[in-house]
Amino acid sequence: MSIGVADDDDVGYAYRIGVDARGNYTGLAGLHNPARIDAPTFNGEAKFAGTASMRIIDRLTPQSSFAQSVPFTAPIVVRVDLAEGTFAGRTSPPSSSADWQLTFNGTFSGGDMTGTSRLTGLRFDTSGAFLGRAGDEKAIGAFHGNNSEDVYAGGLIATR
Numbered sequence: 001m002s003i004g005v006a007d008d009d010d011v012g013y014a015y016r017i018g019v020d021a022r023g024n025y026t027g028l029a030g031l032h033n034p035a036r037i038d039a040p041t042f043n044g045e046a047k048f049a050g051t052a053s054m055r056i057i058d059r060l061t062p063q064s065s066f067a068q069s070v071p072f073t074a075p076i077v078v079r080v081d082l083a084e085g086t087f088a089g090r091t092s093p094p095s096s097s098a099d100w101q102l103t104f105n106g107t108f109s110g111g112d113m114t115g116t117s118r119l120t121g122l123r124f125d126t127s128g129a130f131l132g133r134a135g136d137e138k139a140i141g142a143f144h145g146n147n148s149e150d151v152y153a154g155g156l157i158a159t160r
Contacts, residue, residue: 001055001069004032005155011036013142013155017055017069025057027153029142034133039111041136045081046160048139052076052091052102054154058124072100076156078139080108087113087134089141104130104143111135117143119152126150136160
């Protein structure tokens, strides 16, 4: 399954979750038109708020002949610190133990965010990659990860 999301400026993300050529479940994500977001001119810290969406395949087993791709959408906050050269973010806390929570962090330089993501939930704790871009008014991100039992991929758009 492939999904793409873009705002009115045609800036956003795309992701795909499914089965690769070897028959393994996998997820990939990337940015759409990140160069349209100029490097930030603000000093200090900035907070962006928006929405993250992703697909998740939870608890795969070799005995299972069927796996379900589950959608997940949540409010998200991204904090960028120009002085420290870092960024961090998370979705709102889960409303129940069955929900998932995405957290991410890494380095920030010239508008680019590079780091790691982690998706946790009931019987779910999987880490992966995060990449993004933030400017004065907007931040976008893409993330994906997998282990032998779980897969996730998605993205975010947030404004300041």
